[in-house]
Amino acid sequence: MTDLPVVVVGAGPVGLAAAAELRERGLDVVVFERGPRAGAAVAQWNHVRLFSRWAELIAPAGRRLLDGTGWVAPADGDYPTGQDWARDYLEPLADVLGDAVRYDTEVVGAARRGRDRVVDSGRDTEPLSVHLRRADGSEDRILARAVIDASGTWTTPNPLGGEGLPAIGERDSSAISYRVPDVDSDSERARYRGAHTVIAGSGHSALTAIVALSQLANEPGTRLTWVLRRGRTDATFGGGEADELPARGALGLRAKKAVEDGLLDVVTGFRTAAVDTDAEGRTTLVADDGRSIDGVDNVIALTGFRPDLSWLSEARLELDSVLQAPVRLAPLIDPNVHSCGTVYPHGVAELTHPESGVYLVGMKSYGRAPTFLAMTGYEQVRSVAAELAGDHESAARVELTLPETGVCGGAGVFDDPEGASSGGCCAPAPAVLTLTVPSIQR
Template sequence: MTELPVVVVGAGPVGLAAAAELRERGVEVLVFERGARAGAAVAEWNHVRLFSRWAELVAPAARRVLDGTGWVAPVDEEYPTGQQWARDYLAPLAAALGCVRYDTEVVGLARRGRDRVVDAGRDSEPLSVHLRQSDGTEERILARAVIDASGTWGGPNPLGGEGLPALGERGSDAVTYRVPDIDSAEQSDRFGGAHTVIAGGGHSALGAIVALAQLSEERPGTRLTWILRRGSAESTFGGGDADELPARGALGLRAKKAVDAGLLDVVTGFRTAAIEPDAQGRVTLVADDGRRIDDVDNVVALTGFRPELDWLSEVRLELDPVLQAPVRLAPLIDPNVHSCGTVYPHGVAELTHPEPGVYLVGMKSYGRAPTFLAMTGYEQVRSIAASIVGDHESAARVELTLPETGVCGGAGVFDEPSGESSGGCCSPAPEVLTLSAPSLS
């Protein structure tokens, strides 16, 4: 099967890094992207600034590809927005690779001539990749291996506290699952002067708090409420000055400053059970314990993401039943277990499945776990590419050191660790904090 290409699903940062690694090793590679451009998912959060520097966002193999094209590298110490990451790195990288097909969705994967029940031929027959183009045309190609870097952006977790949508959540115009862009006139008008509930305890929620707190100072009548499922907000703000990614620590400090300044109410231990419309065109959030948050105009639900696995139903994956991550990786990233320290760098050994030649990488490999860093994905695909060409020594070698969070923190960026009183290292009883003071200055 070495004459067949390796298929990469998704032309995002990790997918294109995989293509660069494979191309460098002389392997034919095809990248299929459902969107119309490289980094189509990144383009949906153009306004968000990353907390990783350019030095940590450019994959080593990708840099080597781009260096041969006259590409002008961004300044390593600067922090790009999503728009800059896509425009100044992903787009030129995809063009330099020349192997990306856009508007093409991978809708199924199987072993040629076999469903998942058949044992024979799983190590000798090629993989069958089913494609659908944006005009509805269908196609099938054969591959020696498939690297799924499609991410989880299309699968936001619901607001409901049980992992299912709250009653009334489906189809509710009040609920959005993205960080608001307050520089957009449309969104500034939507959130300015309104009562917005922010749900979630990760970095996206902190970013929304910072953005909307700024808007609340600019637009009179803006009211903010932050709800968390855990019993305390204290572990949510991260490592602060001790974080080895300074911008990540600074984000937590800015969010904490907004809370301390009384720019929002904080409601802890709140697990949403229902969204009820009221007579004024607003909604009420109702918790499992009966508490209510009334007169809500908008709900920004930032409770994490989950992987799309339906199109992988005919290949044999070995996924952790809790996180939906590869079983060998799950213990390294499980926020129910890890409250301190870092996620260890990992590669092909942790990402191999019973189905030969199938790999889930990037955010997809983390399943429902948080705290993924781009550099982690770059190390994953370096190891996998080495394994595909038979360089097992390189595949087994770890070539990455990850930055510390500087905080007792796995749970600090996860919306719902196990246990009813879940919180970082300690969990006070559920409480409502109403704070006052008008300025972040």
């Protein structure tokens, strides 16, 4: 099987980094991207500025590959937008990789050749069979020695519903968006100006939306409501000045100031059970405890993402029952345990499954856990590529120090006072804002 290529799924930041690592080690690689270009998912949030600097967004192997082409590297200390990231790094890297990157081709299945999930015999000697569907509807398959799934989670956002399932009426509601709005766009600005917009979520995407929409808060008729499933706001704004990624800390401080300035109402402990739409198109959100928020024009649901595992149904994966992440990785990233939000460096040892040669990397490897950084994915694929090249010593070595979030305490993803962290991954707790805004019945 060593004569067969390694298939990488997804031409995003981590997928291209995997291809660069494999190319550097002399391994044959082919990257399949469902979209028409490198960074197709990034292109859908072009307007968002990252809180990581260029130095943390360029994979070491990608930089080495590009350095020999006359490519001019962006300044390490600058903070790019999604558009910058794609234009100035991802697309040039894909160009250097040449015809190894194939667009408009979706991977729709991966299995052991001639065997479904149940069959034991021959699993160690047969190659992987990767099934493809192209944009013109044609289908094909390619044999591979390994599959590195870097397809991410962008296309599978979590629903607004508080149970992990869409709320009643959510699927049919045209008021709901699952993306950070671009208020610099005339059409987007017109949609939110003078309207009542609900922002649901407590992660960095929700904070980004709060900061963006607060620019419109003082315009006539504009009203903003921030809805959190948590009953408390402890650590919601992040570590502030204690965050080792300064722009990430600054994002939380700006969102915190918007709340302190009264630019939006805050409703806590609100877990959406139903989305009702009246004859005039106005929306009411109803919680499972009976509270409601009515007169809503727009809902921005930024409640995280989850992996699409459907096309891997014939591969023997060993996934954590809670996070849907690899079982050896899950304890390191479980937000129920690590309420400080700290992420941990890891490699092939944590990413290996019973199905030999199948690896989930990047955002997808985190399953439903938050706080993923690009440089985490870059270290993952460095380790996996080393393993595939037979360099087991390098594969086992961790070559990354990740920045601390500066957050300590909180109860992970739910309101369990006994679950608040008091040590371990936590540093001294920074001061955080405690909101006392009452729940709203409107």
